[in-house]
Amino acid sequence: MREFLGEFLGTFLMVLFGCGSVAVSILFNSHQGLFQIALIWGLSIGLAIYATRSLSCAHFNPAVSFAMVASKRMKASKIPVYISGQFLGALIAGFLLYLLFEPSIAAYEAAHHIVRGTAESMSTGKMFGEYYQLPGNTAIVSMPLAMFAEGFGTFLLVLMIFFLTEGCNVGRPDNSLAPIFVGLTVSSLICLIAPLTQAGFNPARDLAPRLVAWMFGWGSYAFPDQSGGFFYVYVLAPILGGLAAAVLFSYILEPFMKKEHKSCESC
Secondary structure (H helix, E strand, C coil): CHHHHHHHHHHHHHHHHHHHHHHHHHHHCCCCCHHHHHHHHHHHHHHHHHHHCCCCCCCCCHHHHHHHHHCCCCCHHHHHHHHHHHHHHHHHHHHHHHHHHHHHHHHHHHHCCCCCCCHHHHHHHCCCCCCCCCCCCCCCCCHHHHHHHHHHHHHHHHHHHHHHHCCCCCCCCCCCCHHHHHHHHHHHHHHHHHHHHCCCCCHHHHHHHHHHHHHHHHHHHHCCCCCCHHHHHHHHHHHHHHHHHHHHHHHHHHHHHHCCCCCCCCC
């Protein structure tokens, strides 16, 4: 129960502040540019880790949880507890965001002549779930490219989590500062990947709020396409990217880090 609560509360805070920043940017033009939203996402993750890491390992992401199991840092029996907490936390945050902004969403739709449940409504649906194909988007992103972008972004995120937290890396920051650097990693990755896929890197963060949009009128347009892209791009690819990072770090990089360090003769 302790670990479930930690994952639930941490994911709830992350999605509430992160998706909330996207919502206020769309509805009120509150943020100017991708960097501000990326920074808020990073801050929300750092704050969520500080708030809950005494309860759980502060994953907030199924891709991270699977990576920790693959690297033998967590028992596989804990996967259901972690993922259920993450998914439920993201779902409740999605419901709360809709409750807060529903009047504003309706007013925005009326002002811009948007009918919810049509292709044009993806412009508001993206405050809940990510899209790699949006009307009017100048970037040409196929499903394979979107999968690669999400998988590669998650690969880098999980790899940096290992670098920033594992004791074998003598260059890591102090434990009290690690959450800040994890958050900044997410911010940097969003700035790189978001123009292509909106930068999810997290199946729970994407799927749970997306279901909220699906239930409240967006219907099939709560999903990025009609060929399963929400699963392949935003669920499967991040998990595969996280597993690849776990294998690289645990079986290649970590053994080198644990070897006795000898100073370079030229130093």
